[in-house]
Amino acid sequence: MTEFQTIHPLGDVPPQSVESGDTSGITLNVRHEISMVQIFARNGREMELAKKLNIEGVPGRASETRSFTAFPLAPGQWMLVSKNAPGSGFGTGIAKKLKGIGYVSEQSDSRVCIRVSGSQARELLARGCRLDLHQSVASKGFCAQTPMAQVGVLLHQVNDGPTYDLYVYSGFARSFWEWLAHTAGQFGYSRGGRGH
Amino acid sequence: MHRIDCPWCGTRDEAEFQYQGDATVVRPDPDASEEAFFRYVYLRENPKGWHTEWWHHVGGCRQWVKVVRNTLTHEIFATGRAQEDLPLPGTRAKPRRRTRPKQ
Numbered sequence: 001m002t003e004f005q006t007i008h009p010l011g012d013v014p015p016q017s018v019e020s021g022d023t024s025g026i027t028l029n030v031r032h033e034i035s036m037v038q039i040f041a042r043n044g045r046e047m048e049l050a051k052k053l054n055i056e057g058v059p060g061r062a063s064e065t066r067s068f069t070a071f072p073l074a075p076g077q078w079m080l081v082s083k084n085a086p087g088s089g090f091g092t093g094i095a096k097k098l099k100g101i102g103y104v105s106e107q108s109d110s111r112v113c114i115r116v117s118g119s120q121a122r123e124l125l126a127r128g129c130r131l132d133l134h135q136s137v138a139s140k141g142f143c144a145q146t147p148m149a150q151v152g153v154l155l156h157q158v159n160d161g162p163t164y165d166l167y168v169y170s171g172f173a174r175s176f177w178e179w180l181a182h183t184a185g186q187f188g189y190s191r192g193g194r195g196h
Numbered sequence: 197m198h199r200i201d202c203p204w205c206g207t208r209d210e211a212e213f214q215y216q217g218d219a220t221v222v223r224p225d226p227d228a229s230e231e232a233f234f235r236y237v238y239l240r241e242n243p244k245g246w247h248t249e250w251w252h253h254v255g256g257c258r259q260w261v262k263v264v265r266n267t268l269t270h271e272i273f274a275t276g277r278a279q280e281d282l283p284l285p286g287t288r289a290k291p292r293r294r295t296r297p298k299q
């Protein structure tokens with residue numbers, strides 16, 4: 001009988017260390033071993049849900065809690081990202097907390113997270129992002145959903161380094177990665193043995 | 197090129213939105229005539245000037261945004277949530293709702 005195998009869309013991309021000798025000012029990495037769930041409040045229970053999880057629903061601002069980061073997607077909707085590996089029961093735990101006030105949808109395998117960092121990270125994203133990411137406008141904690149290179153992206157500014165996390169649908173991850181690595185080439189980023 | 201002010205996300209590029217048509221159309225009662233439903237489904241006005249319309253923020257929050265736009269100049273006068281009634285420029289009146297066809 002055929003064994004099912006879990007294949008990560010960017011599973012062949014080796015980690016890139018900041019000390020790799022790359023002079024492009026761009027570091028690209030795939031974040032593995034994170035759990036993601038999308039949550040929806042029942043009608044009229046938005047405030048209650050936010051209070052329960054100790055998060056906020058301010059558009060464009062991520063909420064950090066001890067166990068996860070919450071990104072507001074729309075009124076009463078958030079994406080929660082935990083550093084716990086898939087299968088660690090993160091989604092189940094959230095579902096228990098939200099019983100009666102909201103819904104949970106597991107997303108760990110449906111999205112891929114690409115971390116872009118380095119002195120040229122902002123300039124790289126500017127090649128495909130329509131949002132103004134200048135430091136006078138966007139800083140640590142900024143998040144937004146926006147299309148880049150025809151692919152829907154949930155963008156999160158992790159720190160003022162700057163470091164960004166880009167969450168893309170798994171089915172588009174390879175295409176998006178190709179665009180990102182190709183565009184980074186204009187800054188001198190070399191894939192070398194990294195990725196394909 | 198438009199820049200549309202989504203009530204949730206803020207001002208975003210037109211490319212993030214999909215145009216979804218006339219926002220003043222009202223669904224007839226379930227027992228309305230076939231003619232009434234034909235008009236509701238297929239017939240639209242093509243105004244030169246202010247138009248209240250739907251834009252779906254498909255590349256952002258995925259909500260439906262109501263937009264008052266000038267079809268001649270492309271000027272956007274107002275945007276709002278789906279439930280909001282947006283006045284037309286120069287009036288305090290609510291956008292004209294299409295009267296229900298006689299049944």
Ligand SMILES: [Zn+2]
Pocket residue numbers: 202203204205206253256257258259
């Ligand atoms: Zn929006």
